[in-house]
Amino acid sequence: MAKLARKQKEAQAKVDKTQSYSLSDASALVKELTNVNFDASVDIAVRLGVDPRKANQMVRGVVTLPHGTGKDIKVLALVTPDKEADATAAGADYVGLDEYLQKIKDGWTDVDVIITMPSVMGKLGPLGRILGPRGLMPNPKTGTVTMDVSKAVTEVKAGKIDFKVEKTGIVHAAIGKASFSAEKIAENAGELIQTLVKMKPTAAKGTYVKSIFMSSTMSPSISIDTKSLNS
Numbered sequence: 344m345a346k347l348a349r350k351q352k353e354a355q356a357k358v359d360k361t362q363s364y365s366l367s368d369a370s371a372l373v374k375e376l377t378n379v380n381f382d383a384s385v386d387i388a389v390r391l392g393v394d395p396r397k398a399n400q401m402v403r404g405v406v407t408l409p410h411g412t413g414k415d416i417k418v419l420a421l422v423t424p425d426k427e428a429d430a431t432a433a434g435a436d437y438v439g440l441d442e443y444l445q446k447i448k449d450g451w452t453d454v455d456v457i458i459t460m461p462s463v464m465g466k467l468g469p470l471g472r473i474l475g476p477r478g479l480m481p482n483p484k485t486g487t488v489t490m491d492v493s494k495a496v497t498e499v500k501a502g503k504i505d506f507k508v509e510k511t512g513i514v515h516a517a518i519g520k521a522s523f524s525a526e527k528i529a530e531n532a533g534e535l536i537q538t539l540v541k542m543k544p545t546a547a548k549g550t551y552v553k554s555i556f557m558s559s560t561m562s563p564s565i566s567i568d569t570k571s572l573n574s
Contacts (some may be wrong), residue, residue, distance in 0.1 A: 355563050363568035366536075369557045370528040376562040377521040378491040382413070383517045383560035389539055390553040395508050399546040402508040405485050406538040410527040411502030413520030414455075418496055419443060421467070421481075426492050430458075430530050433496035444470065452477055459494045506535070506541045512553075516541060521559050532557065536572060 357376060364372060393400040411414065419437040420430035421444070430438045435442060437454065447470050459467065459472070459481045467474070467481065474480040481487040485505035489495050506516050518531040518573045536555065543551050555567040 358563050358565055360566075363566040363571075365571040366532060366567055367525065367529050369565045369567050370532065371525040373528065373559050373562065373566055374521055374525055376565075377559040379559075379561055381560075383521040383562070384517045385521055385523070385528055385557065385559050387516055387518050387535065388556045388558075388564075389514045389536065390555075391508055391512050391514065391539070391547075392550045392553050392569065393508060393512055393544060393547045395510055395512060396425050397546065400544045402514065402539065402542055403484060403506065403542065404538065404542055405505045406535050407498060408502040408504065408531040409534055410519065410523060410531050412504060412517055413523060414517070416456060417454045418497055418499055419454040419457045420492055420496060421457060422492055422508050423460065423462065426460065429493040430496055433493040434500045435496045440466075441573055447473060452479060453522060454479065456487065456499050457481050458489070458492055460500065461488055462492060464488060506539075533572070536568075 357372065359438065387553055391402060393402060395401055414525050417437075418435045419442055420426075420435040421442065421504050422438065427438050435458070443451075444466055450473070457479050461483075464481070471480055482505075483489070486495055486498065486503070487505075504516060505539040506514050506515050516535055518535055523531075536552070540552065552569050552572075555566060555569060558564040
């Protein structure tokens with residue numbers, strides 16, 4: 344534990360808590376701060392000036408990160424037999440219907456994303472208490488309930504992620520890995536931030552993007568200068 348504490352102190356010393364960094368500088372610094380012995384996830388937290396309790400201020404959507412997430416996303420395609428070949432060809436890890444519905448009912452949730460068809464959603468309803476808390480319930484708003492299953496699987500595998508503002512007004516998202524170049528981290532983060540800006544609810548008043556912080560697994564957070572995003 345002493346060794347870990349020393350590394351944490353060294354990382355903390357590299358971050359000037361009195362200043363906010365440009366997105367490019369923060370992306371380079373987060374790589375420097377990462378000292379775990381695995382490929383750490385790089386995360387971003389954006390605090391928005393919205394009240395998520397009000398329906399007209401909810402911010403939820405999807406974005407395709409230009410360089411992907413760096414994670415091997417496990418996709419389950421719950422489809423009818425005529426769509427199975429398309430889903431498999433697109434790269435879905437698990438393809439089927441009734442047998443997987445039974446597995447989920449028995450407690451199996453070892454996937455990252457579930458993609459299905461409108462005609463199948465009726466069968467998924469009773470599994471909401473299992474899938475909902477894990478963020479696995481398909482939703483038309485995130486493109487995971489669609490007739491174009493092949494396209495949906497391809498996009499998820501390529502780095503499409505969904506996000507939703509939390510009760511505290513913060514959007515958390517993983518935008519890459521510490522092994523990515525600083526340029527790729529910055530571009531992924533920039534894509535998410537610009538998507539959030541475009542989705543500003545008309546009912547939101549005052550400052551919309553209040554703060555942005557970037558961090559990697561077990562690293563200190565880095566404040567990003569929101570004004571620098573316009574340059």
